[in-house]
Amino acid sequence: MKEIIFFTNKFGDLDHIRNLIFYFEKKKFKIHILQNQLNNSISINDYKYNKIFKYLRYFPSNIFKVHNFVNYLRIKNKSKIFNFLSSYLLQISKKIFLYRKKKFFLKIIKEKSTVVFCGSIDNDILQLKNKLKFKTCYLLHGLKTHKGFKDKNFQKILEKKKLQKNLDRYIACNFNHWRTGGLKNRPFFLASPRYGIPNKIFKKNITKSKYETLVVLDKIKWNFGKKTFYAFKINELKKILDFLLKYSNKKTIIKFHPSLNVNYFDEIIDFKKFKNCEVFINEKRTEELIFSSKKIIGFGSSSLMDAIFLKKFFLFPIHCVNYNSYFVQCCPKNISTNFKDFVKKFKNLDRIKTSNFKDEQYDKILGYNKKNLFENYEKIII
Numbered sequence: 001m002k003e004i005i006f007f008t009n010k011f012g013d014l015d016h017i018r019n020l021i022f023y024f025e026k027k028k029f030k031i032h033i034l035q036n037q038l039n040n041s042i043s044i045n046d047y048k049y050n051k052i053f054k055y056l057r058y059f060p061s062n063i064f065k066v067h068n069f070v071n072y073l074r075i076k077n078k079s080k081i082f083n084f085l086s087s088y089l090l091q092i093s094k095k096i097f098l099y100r101k102k103k104f105f106l107k108i109i110k111e112k113s114t115v116v117f118c119g120s121i122d123n124d125i126l127q128l129k130n131k132l133k134f135k136t137c138y139l140l141h142g143l144k145t146h147k148g149f150k151d152k153n154f155q156k157i158l159e160k161k162k163l164q165k166n167l168d169r170y171i172a173c174n175f176n177h178w179r180t181g182g183l184k185n186r187p188f189f190l191a192s193p194r195y196g197i198p199n200k201i202f203k204k205n206i207t208k209s210k211y212e213t214l215v216v217l218d219k220i221k222w223n224f225g226k227k228t229f230y231a232f233k234i235n236e237l238k239k240i241l242d243f244l245l246k247y248s249n250k251k252t253i254i255k256f257h258p259s260l261n262v263n264y265f266d267e268i269i270d271f272k273k274f275k276n277c278e279v280f281i282n283e284k285r286t287e288e289l290i291f292s293s294k295k296i297i298g299f300g301s302s303s304l305m306d307a308i309f310l311k312k313f314f315l316f317p318i319h320c321v322n323y324n325s326y327f328v329q330c331c332p333k334n335i336s337t338n339f340k341d342f343v344k345k346f347k348n349l350d351r352i353k354t355s356n357f358k359d360e361q362y363d364k365i366l367g368y369n370k371k372n373l374f375e376n377y378e379k380i381i382i
Contacts, residue, residue, distance in 0.1 A: 002382060003030040003113040005105070005134075006055075007125065009141070013118040015287070015302070016142060020193040021055065023374040031055045032108055034101060036122050098124065109134055114381055117167075126166055137169040137381045143192055143366065144177040145300045146323040151229055169380050173366060188380050191370045195305060212250035214293035215241065216286060216303040219257045229322075232299070236320040239339050244297070244346075245277050254279045255289055255303075295349050300325045305366070313349045317342045 004024060008014055014033075024031055033055045070086050070093075102124055109115075113134045115125065119141030129136060170187035172178040178187055222229045244252050254277065280289065290296060290306050296314040298304040299321055307314040308331070316327050317336045328335055333352050336342035345352065 001028065001030050003032070003110055004116060004381065005032045005034060005109065005113060006116045006118060007034050007036045007120075007122055009036040009119045012302070013141060016192065016194045017116075017118055017139070018194070020374065020377055023193075023377070027378070034105060036117075036120055116381060121167070129166060135169075135382075136167045137171065138167050138183075138187075140170075140172045140177055140183065140187070143173060143194075143302050143305065145302070145304070145327060146325045149229070149231075149323045151322060153227075153229075171377070171380060190376055190380070191373055192366045193373065193377060194302070195309065195366050210292040211253045211289070211294065212248055213244060213295045213297065214253045214255060214289050215244065215297045216255045216290075216299070216301065217257055218299045218301045231322055233320055233322060236317070236339065240297070240317055240320060240342060243339075243343060247346075248276060250276065252277050253289055253293060255284075255286055256280065295346075297346075300327055313352065315342065315345055315349055315352075 006017060006021070008017070021031060021033075070089050105125060106128075109128075109132055111133045114137060115129075115134050116137045116139060117126075118139045121138060126136065128134075167185070170183060170185050171190055172183070172187040173192050174189055178189075218231060220230065220232050222231070241254070256279065286303050287306055290303060290310060290312060294313065296304070296307040296312050298307060298314060298316055300316060300318075300323070304314060304316060304327065314334055315336060316325070316331070316334055318325060318328060319336065319338050319342070334345075336345050
């Protein structure tokens with residue numbers, strides 16, 4: 001029986017490989033999923049919402065609980081002493097996790113197995129490649145829905161290439177995905193497996209249009225050494241959030257990117273004063289919330305693709321972000337270019353039809369080579 005071990009870094013990785021897992025499941029492959037590192041954007045509940053949870057072989061819930069709880073306390077308590085103690089606890093929990101993960105990997109790995117790294121590479125595992133004689137493949141994370149950041153210095157950092165000599169194969173969705181993925185090695189180009197077949201997501205216990213409006217916030221900023229780059233124009237974002245919460249009498253849902261915390265927005269807007277507002281980070285899946293919301297406000301992430309595939313009313317306020325996006329060409333009617341335009345389009349959002357994707361537009365976001373997609377993934381990975 002052929003065996004594949006997937007290393008995932010965050011829940012978004014599982015979203016992107018889920019259909020691939022289902023394909024290998026039908027082909028009777030032996031499948032394992034290992035968490036690559038401790039990450040406070042992961043919650044145990046994340047995996048319980050996903051059908052591929054059964055393949056997760058090592059998930060030390062107690063270590064994750066401690067790790068996430070300490071991170072939560074660090075946000076609440078900003079004293080120097082507590083910060084020092086909490087950093088020490090986090091380092092210990094990380095070391096325990098990495099040691100146990102490697103030990104578990106050595107138990108399950110077999111000669112000629114394939115190890116697939118999703119989004120990031122575990123160098124400790126990679127060093128064992130020649131000794132244990134397993135094959136390796138690297139899948140670049142996610143989709144690249146943006147053309148590039150307006151800040152040229154930040155764009156140069158993103159495009160800085162890193163040569164990974166010791167891996168056998170690399171897969172990217174398209175040239176743009178490769179260009180901004182920080183990878184020097186030439187990859188195979190295959191369309192995203194996330195949208196390769198129709199998604200059968202969260203059909204149980206979900207009521208359609210349970211919520212009026214869902215706002216899906218992407219990653220706000222990146223830190224590189226002492227430099228910070230902002231993906232959002234904070235003042236523009238504040239105006240939109242303030243309008244949505246004051247305008248709508250029905251419930252508005254704010255879904256934070258897993259890397260964010262609510263306290264980051266306390267300086268921008270006080271969510272607590274709005275009774276019609278509910279905030280989620282990891283408590284509910286983004287797909288679940290999209291499925292059960294009538295209107296979607298997104299900022300160019302993969303979640304907008306989910307909204308398109310589920311035929312939801314959606315709006316992308318591009319005037320809030322510091323990057324250019326392919327959605328401008330793909331769905332011009334669903335783009336707002338300033339705050340006044342956003343208000344006008346939002347009030348008439350249920351009359352705006354989502355544009356159908358043309359092949360050329362599909363290729364720019366979801367990737368090349370859609371025919372026999374999963375068969376081609378199998379050929380390259382195995």
